[in-house]
Amino acid sequence: MLNPDTVRADFPLLGRTVRGGKPLVYLDSGATAQKPQQVIDAESAFYAQTNAAVHRGAHQIAEEATEAYESSRTVVAEFVGADVDEIVWTKNATEALNLVAYGFLNASLAAAAAPGSPAAEAVSPEARTRYALVPGDEIVVSEAEHHANLVPWQQLAAKTGATLRWIGVTAEGRLDPETYSVIGDRTRVLAITHASNVTGAITDVAALVSRARAVGAYVVLDACQTAAHMPVDLHALDVDFAAFSAHKMVGPTGVGALYGRRELLEDLPPFLTGGSMVEVVTMEATSFMPPPQRFEAGTQMVAQVVGFRAAVEYLRELGMEQVAAHEAAMTQLLLEGIAAVPGVRVLGPQDAADRLAVVAFEVDGVHPHDVGQVLDNAGVAVRVGHHCAQPIHRRLGVHASARASAGVYTTIADIEAFIEGLHEVVRFFATPETPTMQASTVESGKGRV
């Protein structure tokens, strides 16, 4: 079993204090995780010893930098159950998802152009066959998506005339199987989250993949919330594309990855173009490199890639089964602790099964911003707002929420401090005369309104 106290010692930031000497209780790993010394050192050592541009230059340092960059790809690929040439470095998951959506768009633009015209020839015939969308085609997402896996598809639909449809969410905050039937004959893409960053609910990927396969749709998986918290095997999940960000996986900011099945990346038109992704360039035209280089235009974030490798090595060392078991225990404590605070409601599944340690909640009559402020004053860092997922908040009937999320370094003491803070929130804002603030009767402005 993972010992969070030992793990904690690896994370220098967790040793600091906040708000006048209070020990930090960091429960915002769902937004971004803290970094172990191993990751910080890896990035720093790269700059101190190996820094050079990759895939260009014949000198020794360039060779070493290229080796560091490419071997990191092997390690990260293995970590998520992919082959090395199926991993493309991006700046984050958002960019990875856009990369796929823009691939579809570029193919669609070419397919819509006059046959034989330069615009039609701009992408390969295979790309047009696979990826061109026409009016009447459908893109399916869910109401639980983070904006990063919703807005790019909404944009793609608007630009191609395809229709955006969505899987609904139950009152408990899970994808609603009753609405899986929106996946139909015209569905070309199913873009779905592996776990909600609001409710923590883990998606039944297999059920959705089999439906998508039946209608020949591609499956894009947003693995941002799962990749650092449970074992993820993309080949076993049998999805076509997947996206994740290093910064949520105890790795650096500025780097993420797109997974794509090899033959699919082969046919996908490039998103960003420029240096490093080309073969022959004339004044008239350019031929592109095979994937993954085709999708890595310009000078890359090499130090961050190296840090990403160190991060997944760190997680691998802990063991993802152990990580998942530890976090399941934290989920249990969070749910039980919250349930014991009067007037606090969890948004999402109330039991720890098939759910991550990402727990959004609302405090009756107290706005999430005020909840967060009082917790912050106690040294407890949670996220407040809509967590880049407005539609699911709307679905669950709230405007915004507060969210506590755990990680590998979360301890029982962290959860206890958080729950104590929640009691303090309730005490601080409770008034005997007006038990709830938002529901208080509103005096119209001195008779003027």
Add this chain to the structure above:
Amino acid sequence: MADAMEQLYQQVILDHARVRQGEGELADYGGESFQINPTCGDQVTLRVQLDPAGEKIQALGWTGQGCSISQASLSVMHELVIDQPVSRAEELGGYFRELMAARGKELEGTRLEALEDASAFTGVARYPVRIKCALLGWMALRDALVQARGRA
């Protein structure tokens, strides 16, 4: 509770957040503004009606959702500017923005006095994220007044 929270959430603020002045939809109005705080999704729709001469704020009404800071700020603002000349409302808005830029320091005497209950927001300026909450209503007012005056 630690003093920091009591300094931030002054009783005046809590009271205004509970019993809010000016909340409600105004049927007749000359200017309207919708403002949103994209970091937390808080929003307000504010309407303002000037007197026939177009000089005084005759009616002001707002609806929206938000934290206690934004709601209290709207309420206090309503109290301060109702029946006041537009120029005075703009002057007070200027003082309030100044207060929010002061990082928790008080304004000098007459300006702080002019702000009345709004001076209770001094402590808010120590929390950069909350400044936007406190300013939401004042931004809406400034915007709505521009419209109302254009029409008057």
